[in-house]
Amino acid sequence: MEESTQGRKKKLFTGLLLLAAIAMGVLVIWRVDSEPRTDDAYVYADTINVVPEVSGRIVNLAVRDNQRVKKGDLLFQLDPRPFQDALDRARSSLEQLNQQIMLTQRSVNAQVFNASAARASVERARAAAQQAADTLHRMEPLVQKGYVSADDLDRARTSAQSTAAELAAAELQAREATAAISGVDALQAQRAVVQAEIATATLNLEYATVRSPFDGVVVSLRTTRGQYASASTPVFTLIDTTHWYVIANLRETELAAIRRGTRATVYLMSNTAKHFEGEVDSVGFGVVPEDGGSVAQGLPQVQRSINWVHVSQRFPVKILVKDPDPNLFRIGTSAVATFHPASRPDRRNAG
Template sequence: MESTPKKAPRSKFPALLVVALALVALVFVIWRVDSAPSTNDAYASADTIDVVPEVSGRIVELAVTDNQAVKQGDLLFRIDPRPYEANLAKAEASLAALDKQIMLTQRSVDAQQFGADSVNATVEKARAAAKQATDTLRRTEPLLKEGFVSAEDVDRARTAQRAAEADLNAVLLQAQSAASAVSGVDALVAQRAAVEADIALTKLHLEMATVRAPFDGRVISLKTSVGQFASTMRPIFTLIDTRHWYVIANFRETDLKNIRSGTPATIRLMSDSGKTFEGKVDSIGYGVLPDDGAWCWAACRKFLALLTGSALPSVFRSKSWSINLTRKCSASALRQSLILSRNNERAQLPAITGGQAAGVLS
């Protein structure tokens, strides 16, 4: 009777190896997620300014269109300069007329000043004569009672004293007239300074009638055209500062233990996951977001502010990003998340990940 050979027992080592590798992979994934969290609930933002005219007038030239990129110094729009040119011409004419008036007055002053020395000498001479006449009268009057002088002598002394006083008063008036002429020139010179200030202000207004881009950016919310009357401090459109972009990401509070200011981050666009931007965590915002009904994210998420190390591309609304935080060195300072409260145009992005940040736009 033939015996059937027994099959060798199958080794359990391969199965155990597979299980062990799976456990190692699971532990690695858990460690990776814990040490380098990610999220796609993020927002890319840039600073914006409202472009407002500093002078009023009708727009005669509009050099940009909505969503147009501009460079620093590019012409944005021009307000009708004719009223300001007319004001400048009027102020300059006033200055020219005032200069002529000052010149004529100065000639008169110079003429009076030329005789100032003689006037002063005449004043001293008249004052001395008046004093002498007064002294003579004072000495003569007592002698009349003694009979040493006649009444006629006293009358002549009194007349001489009065004449000397009159001459002194006339010379003093002449001196005062010369001083008044000098004061008149000083007033005209002060008036000239005021006219020069008006001219400088009018030139500034004329310069403000031409509005140029203060930095590289993109025009948005343009809802005006040539012919529209622009009022002072009323926005014409908004200009996005495209030189600097930053990302604000939302993480669960439990993911923040490995995230702090200075943590390197990578931002990846969802529409082009192969392209990444390097950045660094700037700050973690205080407070939590309101309940939005999304699993355990309710009331336990905090803000995480990120800024890319290089300029992000133009980002429109309703775009998705993914940001991963990994342990990798990177430079570039990031903006504080409180910037959310500013009047910023931002693109909406859902997802971010801790240690280095990666963002994704779709």
């Protein structure tokens, strides 16, 4: 009797244990389907290569490798003397040109005055010639009547011819005076060129001082003061620490409920006790398939873990982390991400 009772208890315990295992399995499957989770994730942040806009020798390197900097902090400075010299030369050229323009303008003003005086002389000569011609016309009919002598008529004719000649000479002088008027247009155009050179020299002098465009961390610094920096060669890399992301490679079968704005929880393998909240920033739309085929260049390549079984492809999901710990977040740090599609904070951001 006792053995029979113990046997029933064992069977009951085994059954309950089996039911519990099934329930746990169902719960795990439901949890995986409703809240996808992956440990194929890593920390990411935007970076820039710090490249000077001009070439020159580094005279002041204000940072060291892996140093944190604030926006506007001095990173390094190139020797400013060549750029200052170019600026001084351009300014001197402008001053000299301004003096030349002033003197030339005075000469132009004198030429304009001479042309105006010549035109006034033409008007006087024209009036005198008109008067002499009128006098001649009035005297010619009076000669036959004896009112005017032949000598008076000759003198009137000579005066008319003389004033006509003076008018022609005055008109010629007026044309010459007008043609002699030069101007300062060419010098003004040259002045605009020098002003552009000053603007370029001023900008190059500003470029000699390189400051941080954002809060960040200096990495890959392998140079020192005295090194010649080229305008086409990075001096170091700067990590943008104003935004930290976790790139989680999620199976394609789990992407249906993931949208921009989906809430996520992440933790880093360097400190599993501390969890961080985040939101999906974007969902990847392309990866390089490992089994070949024609693909677009520049797409992320995610390796499949099993080659002899058809497994789901993984796509990168970019999570923007809220309030990241600056002491823990480093690019490439391994992470674990859990998504909560049912509790997206802002469904208007779904896309």
